[in-house]
Amino acid sequence: MQIVLIGPPGAGKGTQSVQLAEYLHVPHLSTGEMLRDVCRRKTGVGTRACVAMQRGQLVPDALVKEILFERLKEDDCRAGCILDGFPRTVPQAASFDEWLEERKRPLSMVIELRVSREELLDRLSSRGREDDDREVVLARLDQFDELTHPLLDYYNSRGVLQVVDGLGTAEEVFARICSLVDEKK
Numbered sequence: 378m379q380i381v382l383i384g385p386p387g388a389g390k391g392t393q394s395v396q397l398a399e400y401l402h403v404p405h406l407s408t409g410e411m412l413r414d415v416c417r418r419k420t421g422v423g424t425r426a427c428v429a430m431q432r433g434q435l436v437p438d439a440l441v442k443e444i445l446f447e448r449l450k451e452d453d454c455r456a457g458c459i460l461d462g463f464p465r466t467v468p469q470a471a472s473f474d475e476w477l478e479e480r481k482r483p484l485s486m487v488i489e490l491r492v493s494r495e496e497l498l499d500r501l502s503s504r505g506r507e508d509d510d511r512e513v514v515l516a517r518l519d520q521f522d523e524l525t526h527p528l529l530d531y532y533n534s535r536g537v538l539q540v541v542d543g544l545g546t547a548e549e550v551f552a553r554i555c556s557l558v559d560e561k562k
């Protein structure tokens with residue numbers, strides 16, 4: 378199964394994606410992690426992306442696509458994967474659709490993890506990652522509203538969107554996700 382998780386920063390998308398990947402025995406692909414890794418290695422290609430990330434902005438589509446599509450070609454992704462953080466813009470989603478179509482790999486489901494802005498700010502202020510400063514967090518939330526939120530309509534109109542309430546313990550949220558996934562299996 379190929380499943381995309383979409384949620385604003387702080388929604389728990391990372392935690393839930395890891396668990397779901399284990400549950401379905403498929404790889405967990407986080408573009409945020411991949412990009413942080415590029416930044417740690419300080420290669421030339423990453424420099425612009427790292428500055429953007431530190432400011433809470435999205436990195437250019439071309440770089441994300443290059444990194445992700447390379448990874449998706451690997452054998453362990455044949456049976457499916459959980460995508461965490463990609464696609465994040467409508468153009469990324471359109472490229473991904475094309476990529477999947479060329480390979481006859483259908484998108485099984487897109488899960489939106491929905492959490493109120495108030496709750497997100499509460500959660501993010503206590504998390505402590507280096508891009509979690511209040512100002513940067515606000516920038517990331519704005520980027521979500523502006524660039525990622527339109528994706529929900531994009532996928533809804535294609536009939537693949539499922540909404541999950543992200544409020545509650547990680548276990549409660551995971552149980553909600555599993556029941557949707559189990560129905561689809």
Ligand code: ADP
Nearest residue numbers: 386387408409410430434435436441462463465
């Ligand atoms: P969160 O969703 O909590 O912000 P992520 O680890 O998913 O955390 O992403 C961290 C940062 O990585 C983003 O703020 C953005 O700068 C960059 N990033 C991750 N995925 C993408 C993507 N698909 N397109 C552009 N930038 C991305």
